[in-house]
Amino acid sequence: MDLDLSAPHSMGTTIIGVTYNGGVVLGADSRTSTGMYVANRASDKITELTDNVYVCRSGSAADTQVISDYVRYFLHQHTIQLGQPATVKVAANLVRLLSYQNKNMLQAGVIVGGWDKYEGGQIYSVPLGGTILRQPFSIGGSGSSYLYGFFDQAWKEDMTHEEAEQLVVKAASLAMARDGASGGVVRTVTINAEGVTRKFYGGDTLPLWHEELEPTNSLLDLLSSSVPEPMST
């Protein structure tokens, strides 16, 4: 298939949001594609809406960027008027309103996650069409198809932060292994009472799965090592 550079940028994506005992962990891959070409191999799909609310974006890059921009703008004013940080529910509902009222024109599936003092860590799923659903964890994007079974088995209530982070990274990396539209690095954002932490898991920090090989610098290194690498089928 020829490179179609005028095809709309879409984030065939894997996005994940999980709650744990103290907050939420949001995760995403970093591939943005224009048809078959990878337009950006290190994109940041976890976007800030306020200090305490972030959104994972999947679907059309343009649509989700503009929705995030509008919601950030509204939330900024809302925070000034309210005199305190906006709640995660308000942020999620603003996203829902834009998604629902423009459902004919938008292709945006997002996961809104954050922390506020009233309800603690919360995850809201806003898929295509503008439905809003609060869930203890949520997955989205084209890569999520490969994760339904994984989460059915691996998810448990009340994880620690370490467990939640590892679950998100493992899941994202499994999806990236099988979904052509997901790839690159895994980015995570943790939001809790203390604040926000961004992490980055690149290349060799990610686990290897079935039929994936340890990366090397060159074949020559393999040939010159004292014990020749055995061939594998």
Next chain:
Amino acid sequence: MEFQRMVDGSVSMKDSAKSEISSERTLYPYVTGTSVIGLKYKDGVILASDTAGSYGSTLRYKCVERIKQVGDHTLIGASGEISDFQEIMRYLDELILYDKMWDDGNSLGPKEVHNYLNRIMYNRRNKFNPLWNSLVLGGVKKGQKYLGTVNMIGTHYEDDHLATGFGNHLARPILRSEWREDLTFEEAVKLIEKCLLVLLYRDRSSINKFQIAKITDEGTTIYPPYALKTFWGFSHFQNPSKGAAGTW
């Protein structure tokens, strides 16, 4: 604008027509709920549904409450696009709020709510921008039991027992045969569960997690979600290919 009728009676656009869509014209549903069943019994009305939100053929959300209370006298159950149902609930909550604010001792009953919804659904249909739902409304006001339905094209009617979607084909024959005016709550629940089980066996978009809600003159109860036991013990199921290899 080319349409095709799906097997469950819902209407969707033919794929060729989707590409010429402009804004403010017919949509297609994304996250959908399947059947809702309702029936009148001795003391009031019962509604039942599963708690699934399907995304095409994926059973994506398993915790969607598709039966909600509307004011003191009415229950509403929805199938179809969940975002449109959530929007309908906003309209209805506003309607009930304004009704309460009058504080005049009067309150909207199921007939009034049904009529209001019918107007909304039909007017949206005329603008080629429907709320993609089939709704069941049940309620009791001053001893009068009410059960009605309205859908995305504005068709509406009342009956002693109703269903949406697949329920029309699978549940209503059972209800037509076994429904009686004087069913007790226990008998009504058993009858509903018979229908829910058939839907679980034969509707691909149903899941084994159901919600039953009842409404009587005393009030409303929406029971927590629960699962039913399924039966697979027919001897024929053990080895259906035995006498005819390759059969299904």
